[in-house]
Amino acid sequence: MNIREKSAELLDRVRNKSPLIHHITNYVTVNDCANIVLAIGASPVMADEIDEVQDMVSIANTLVLNMGTPNKRTVESMLAAGRRANALGIPVVFDPVGVGATEYRTKIAHKILDEVEISVLSGNISEIKAISGLGGTTKGVDASSEDTTDLNYMEDSSNMAKTISKQLNCIIAITGAVDVITDGDKVFYVHNGHEMLSTITGTGCMCTSLIGSFCGVTDDYLNAATAGIMAMGIAGEKAYKSLVQGEVGSGSFKARLLDMVFILTGEDLTKEGKVYGI
Amino acid sequence: MNIREKSAELLDRVRNKSPLIHHITNYVTVNDCANIVLAIGASPVMADEIDEVQDMVSIANTLVLNMGTPNKRTVESMLAAGRRANALGIPVVFDPVGVGATEYRTKIAHKILDEVEISVLSGNISEIKAISGLGGTTKGVDASSEDTTDLNYMEDSSNMAKTISKQLNCIIAITGAVDVITDGDKVFYVHNGHEMLSTITGTGCMCTSLIGSFCGVTDDYLNAATAGIMAMGIAGEKAYKSLVQGEVGSGSFKARLLDMVFILTGEDLTKEGKVYGI
Amino acid sequence: MNIREKSAELLDRVRNKSPLIHHITNYVTVNDCANIVLAIGASPVMADEIDEVQDMVSIANTLVLNMGTPNKRTVESMLAAGRRANALGIPVVFDPVGVGATEYRTKIAHKILDEVEISVLSGNISEIKAISGLGGTTKGVDASSEDTTDLNYMEDSSNMAKTISKQLNCIIAITGAVDVITDGDKVFYVHNGHEMLSTITGTGCMCTSLIGSFCGVTDDYLNAATAGIMAMGIAGEKAYKSLVQGEVGSGSFKARLLDMVFILTGEDLTKEGKVYGI
Numbered sequence: 165m166n167i168r169e170k171s172a173e174l175l176d177r178v179r180n181k182s183p184l185i186h187h188i189t190n191y192v193t194v195n196d197c198a199n200i201v202l203a204i205g206a207s208p209v210m211a212d213e214i215d216e217v218q219d220m221v222s223i224a225n226t227l228v229l230n231m232g233t234p235n236k237r238t239v240e241s242m243l244a245a246g247r248r249a250n251a252l253g254i255p256v257v258f259d260p261v262g263v264g265a266t267e268y269r270t271k272i273a274h275k276i277l278d279e280v281e282i283s284v285l286s287g288n289i290s291e292i293k294a295i296s297g298l299g300g301t302t303k304g305v306d307a308s309s310e311d312t313t314d315l316n317y318m319e320d321s322s323n324m325a326k327t328i329s330k331q332l333n334c335i336i337a338i339t340g341a342v343d344v345i346t347d348g349d350k351v352f353y354v355h356n357g358h359e360m361l362s363t364i365t366g367t368g369c370m371c372t373s374l375i376g377s378f379c380g381v382t383d384d385y386l387n388a389a390t391a392g393i394m395a396m397g398i399a400g401e402k403a404y405k406s407l408v409q410g411e412v413g414s415g416s417f418k419a420r421l422l423d424m425v426f427i428l429t430g431e432d433l434t435k436e437g438k439v440y441g442i
Numbered sequence: 443m444n445i446r447e448k449s450a451e452l453l454d455r456v457r458n459k460s461p462l463i464h465h466i467t468n469y470v471t472v473n474d475c476a477n478i479v480l481a482i483g484a485s486p487v488m489a490d491e492i493d494e495v496q497d498m499v500s501i502a503n504t505l506v507l508n509m510g511t512p513n514k515r516t517v518e519s520m521l522a523a524g525r526r527a528n529a530l531g532i533p534v535v536f537d538p539v540g541v542g543a544t545e546y547r548t549k550i551a552h553k554i555l556d557e558v559e560i561s562v563l564s565g566n567i568s569e570i571k572a573i574s575g576l577g578g579t580t581k582g583v584d585a586s587s588e589d590t591t592d593l594n595y596m597e598d599s600s601n602m603a604k605t606i607s608k609q610l611n612c613i614i615a616i617t618g619a620v621d622v623i624t625d626g627d628k629v630f631y632v633h634n635g636h637e638m639l640s641t642i643t644g645t646g647c648m649c650t651s652l653i654g655s656f657c658g659v660t661d662d663y664l665n666a667a668t669a670g671i672m673a674m675g676i677a678g679e680k681a682y683k684s685l686v687q688g689e690v691g692s693g694s695f696k697a698r699l700l701d702m703v704f705i706l707t708g709e710d711l712t713k714e715g716k717v718y719g720i
Numbered sequence: 721m722n723i724r725e726k727s728a729e730l731l732d733r734v735r736n737k738s739p740l741i742h743h744i745t746n747y748v749t750v751n752d753c754a755n756i757v758l759a760i761g762a763s764p765v766m767a768d769e770i771d772e773v774q775d776m777v778s779i780a781n782t783l784v785l786n787m788g789t790p791n792k793r794t795v796e797s798m799l800a801a802g803r804r805a806n807a808l809g810i811p812v813v814f815d816p817v818g819v820g821a822t823e824y825r826t827k828i829a830h831k832i833l834d835e836v837e838i839s840v841l842s843g844n845i846s847e848i849k850a851i852s853g854l855g856g857t858t859k860g861v862d863a864s865s866e867d868t869t870d871l872n873y874m875e876d877s878s879n880m881a882k883t884i885s886k887q888l889n890c891i892i893a894i895t896g897a898v899d900v901i902t903d904g905d906k907v908f909y910v911h912n913g914h915e916m917l918s919t920i921t922g923t924g925c926m927c928t929s930l931i932g933s934f935c936g937v938t939d940d941y942l943n944a945a946t947a948g949i950m951a952m953g954i955a956g957e958k959a960y961k962s963l964v965q966g967e968v969g970s971g972s973f974k975a976r977l978l979d980m981v982f983i984l985t986g987e988d989l990t991k992e993g994k995v996y997g998i
Contacts, residue, residue, distance in 0.1 A: 184582050191469040191747040192754055192766050198470055198643035203692050208643065209540065209582030210470050213513040216546035223543065223582070235769040235793070237513070262765065265779065268772035304740050304765030304779070363982065365754035365764065406688050410962045414759050415978030422693030426641065462860050469747040476748055476921035481970050486921065487818065487860030488748050491791040494824035501821065501860070515791070684966045700971025704919065 167352060168437040171391035172430030174378050179205035183225035183380025185373065188212045188242050190232025190261065193366030196418075197230075197373040203425040204395065206377035212238045217245035225380030227254055229280075230369055231272060232261040232305065239272050246280030255283035255379040255388075259372040262305040263287070264294025277332060283385045285328075286337040286372045289321055296328050305368075307340065318342055322351045337389040339371055345393060347386040354390065355438035356397025358404045363414040364421075371396040374425075390439060398436045399424035445630060446715040449669035450708030452656050457483035461503035461658025463651065466490045466520050468510025468539065471644030474696075475508075475651040481703040482673065484655035490516045495523035503658030505532055507558075508647055509550060510539040510583065517550050524558030533561035533657040533666075537650040540583040541565070542572025555610060561663045563606075564615040564650045567599055574606045584640075585618065596620055600629045615667040617649055623671060625664040632668065633716035634675025636682045641692040642699075649674040652703075668717060676714045677702035723908060724993040727947035728986030730934050735761035739781035739936025741929065744768045744798050746788025746817065749922030752974075753786075753929040759981040760951065762933035768794045773801040781936030783810055785836075786925055787828060788817040788861065795828050802836030811839035811935040811944075815928040818861040819843070820850025833888060839941045841884075842893040842928045845877055852884045862918075863896065874898055878907045893945040895927055901949060903942045910946065911994035912953025914960045919970040920977075927952040930981075946995060954992045955980035 165173070185201050187194070187210045194210055201208035211220045214237070221227050227249040229242045249256050258280075260273040273295060276282075285295070288307035321344050325336040329348035338344040343354040361367045375392030382388050403420035411420070443451070463479050465472070465488045472488055479486035489498045492515070499505050505527040507520045527534050536558075538551040551573060554560075563573070566585035599622050603614040607626035616622040621632040639645045653670030660666050681698035689698070721729070741757050743750070743766045750766055757764035767776045770793070777783050783805040785798045805812050814836075816829040829851060832838075841851070844863035877900050881892040885904035894900040899910040917923045931948030938944050959976035967976070 186582075190766070192750050194470050195473060195643065195751060199692060199696070202641055202643060207582055207584055209543070210468070210511055211540070211544070212511060213546060215514070216512075216544040219544035219546065220582075233766055233768060234772075236771070262767070265765070266767070266772040266775035268769060268775065304742075304763055304776075306763055363758055365751065365758060406690075408688055410964055410976075411979065412962075413979030413982030414755060415975035415982070418755070418978075419693035419697055419975050420688075422696075423689065423691030426691030426693070464860075472748050473751060473921065477970060477974070480919055480921060485860055485862055487821070488746070488789055489818070489822070490789060491824060493792070494790075494822040497822035497824065498860075684968075686966055697971035697975050698966075700974070701967065701969030704969030704971070 167387065167390055167439055167441060168434045170387050171394055172433045174382055174387060174391045175430050175433060177381040178377055181381050182207050183377065184209060184223060185226045185228055185376045185380055186211065186221050186224035187228045187230065188217065188238060188245060189228065189230035192232055193369040196366045197369050199422055200370045200425055201373050201377055203422050204374055204377050206380060212241045214241045214244055217241045218248040221245045221249050221254060222252060224254060226376040227256045228373055228376040229256060229276065230259040230261055230372060231269065232369060234272055242276060243279055246276065250281050255385060256280055257284045257286060257372055257376040257379055258282045259286050259369060260291050260295060263291050265304055270294060282332060282334040283379060284335040284337055284375055284389045285332060286375055288368060289338055289340050292325065292328065292336065292338050296324055298324065322346065335385045335389050337375065337393060339368055339393065343393045345386065345389045350386060350441060352390045353440045354393050354397055356394055356401060358400040360404050360417045361400045364418045394433055394437045394439060395425065395428055398432050399428055445665065445668055445717055445719060446712045448665050449672055450711045452660055452665060452669045453708050453711060455659040456655055459659050460485050461655065462487060462501060463504045463506055463654045463658055464489065464499050464502035465506045465508065466495065466516060466523055467506065467508035470510055471647040474644045475647050477700055478648045478703055479651050479655055481700050482652055482655050484658060490519045492519045492522055495519045496526040499523045499527050499532060500530060502532060504654040505534045506651055506654040507534060507554065508537040508539060508650060509547065510647060512550055520554060521557050524554065528559050533663060534558055535562045535564060535650055535654040535657055536560045537564050537647060538569050538573060541569050543582055548572060560610060560612045561657060562613040562615055562653055562667045563610060564653055566646060567616055567618050570603065570606065570614065570616050574602055576602065600624065613663045613667050615653065615671060617646055617671065621671045623664065623667045628664060628719060630668045631718045632671050632675055634672055634679060636678040638682050638695045639678045642696045672711055672715045672717060673703065673706055676710050677706055723943065723946055723995055723997060724990045726943050727950055728989045730938055730943060730947045731986050731989060733937040734933055737937050738763050739933065740765060740779060741782045741784055741932045741936055742767065742777050742780035743784045743786065744773065744794060744801055745784065745786035748788055749925040752922045753925050755978055756926045756981055757929050757933055759978050760930055760933050762936060768797045770797045770800055773797045774804040777801045777805050777810060778808060780810060782932040783812045784929055784932040785812060785832065786815040786817055786928060787825065788925060790828055798832060799835050802832065806837045811941060812836055813840045813842060813928055813932040813935055814838045815842050815925060816847050816851060819847050821860055826850060838888060838890045839935060840891040840893055840931055840945045841888060842931055844924060845894050845896050848881065848884065848892065848894050852880055854880065878902065891941045891945045893931060893949060895924055895949065899949045901942065901945045906942060906997060908946045909996045910949050910953055912950055912957060914956040916960050916973045917956045920974045950989055950993045950995060951981065951984055954988050955984055
């Protein structure tokens, strides 16, 4: 099977098994993350009190750590839950939202990477550059245009991703106009998506939650990350096409995006997936 | 008047009086809870700082406690607000989200039940079983399928609900495919609802907020709980029917659900309410 | 240029410059605030950990402080970020949500006003009255009807607004059926808007975020506040008009509101703006 077919099979598994995805995440996009996890067929639970995160992650199939609005309390919970997930062999997906924007975010991202073994590190190009120490120019939580307009973008980002993947021993997923996913050797490029995805907050977070949903049903995290990114991109394309008269902006698009994840099929992934591997 | 007619009258009262519903709730579904309270005609306020919750609840008509994302800080605020509500005779509606999933949730649910007199305890079957000590198999925050597929579900759940109702001296509202509401003697079964309601996060929380809205205009909390559950179920049915071409999933359904609560009438409750009492 | 034309020009600048708007805000409406900031063409970032807010605000173009769900931790962050913004000459927009409802909110609103120089103070009539010490009758977070039905509403509120504006040395923006914006001398009245805006939570917060977006591209904060309020009002009108069959309530309206901010043009502001100045 090729990566599209394997992703379609993973989607079936998500819908059959409904893996429980424990999130410790931000309060901006948390509702959208819960709803997209339900839409893909998995089951979300959000819990961040340190007295319960170890118990909660123990019954989960994936732990998603998203540092969109970090604070001292929730970072401690992320570390405790992450270590427990490691001990139990539960995959950990980490989205270092806004890393590089402040010293605090950079410090806690590295603390999490030092103390928790990550299965998939997912972020935009500025965030992954900041993690790598290459000095991404994060502007708040969005990728800087300086980081995406370079002509050698794809080659540079895949080389960087491979290097970081080997350093951190995890899958790297860089989301952008072209998404780059690698396990350090194999690289997949996903050309799906629509520019409307950048007009609503949380598409990065939601994509990470989809990756987490797929990680809950396989230990092939390269496939899981690629499937999550393809699902998001294809749903974005279909959401745009589904807009009818009067549905002209980001509010309608957001509702339709959830609709399209909800009705996404394996055939969508095999037929619409624009994924190229090297 | 029968329960449908009495619920219709309560809806009129909610729209005329616009009761203030003070929530101490989770950060996942809080926006949806605020919007559904507005849609039914009541007025939401969310406040969880311990230095203000006693003042805030004092001007409220109902206190809603929802432990979807509990932490030490907000649990203390729940206890303080709950005690003040009791002292002032303000109804307290409690949704023990995810109780049974972790020891922490079980402990704090019991602490709240020990220290605060609850008017309505509202949850899914797994949560109510966990409260009762019957060992519900909560999977995260959703009801376990093991708890809902038993052939004797309705008889078992109504017997359990009656027992807990007498123990805790409060209305028990079990939400599910068939909802069960009891004051320990009288039992109402509500057959309204639509399976799409389980595809978005927070329908349980929103239902609890609707119950809270009705509790703000009556001291017949059995009626209030039944009215809230009927309102949610009927709005869910109408939301599904209202979907037009292209509106194929949970994103569109969620917007329409709010629409249908917004235009819900007393006639909807009397004509569409599928409530049976014993 | 008149105020409509100047507002249209500001909108162009927002879309070209995409200013970064750092919010320290509540967890009820935070997602809507982020999405409306994106829809108008600016870039939102939410961050409230005291160890990072000073760094974050340093790269921002505006700081928005919204006390919808305040607590001790976030209030300290608001003060620290506000002082840093002042030191760097970055505008601070403050929405004292629910001030007057509890002693705590009144105390922290005054603490913020004492320690931080505010560029625009934005709230409903009950909130601004409470700030002024005139004893607004805030009911939770919504304006009290007692505060809005007076026949002399417009004259009284503009006089009060001018007085407070001079006391606090900032722009005062009172949102309501008629919005009043003043720098202490000049007063603008905005007659745009639609009653559906009061049926969803967070329109006040979103309006404040739009004001913040405009403040990020000019130092004429009177114009910025007027532009933000006009944008919200006109988008509300257009959202209502755009509803099609079956879109009958607050859920659909909310999605369309975001759509209409997304496609708002300078021509909308110049042609649809109902702003009168004295």
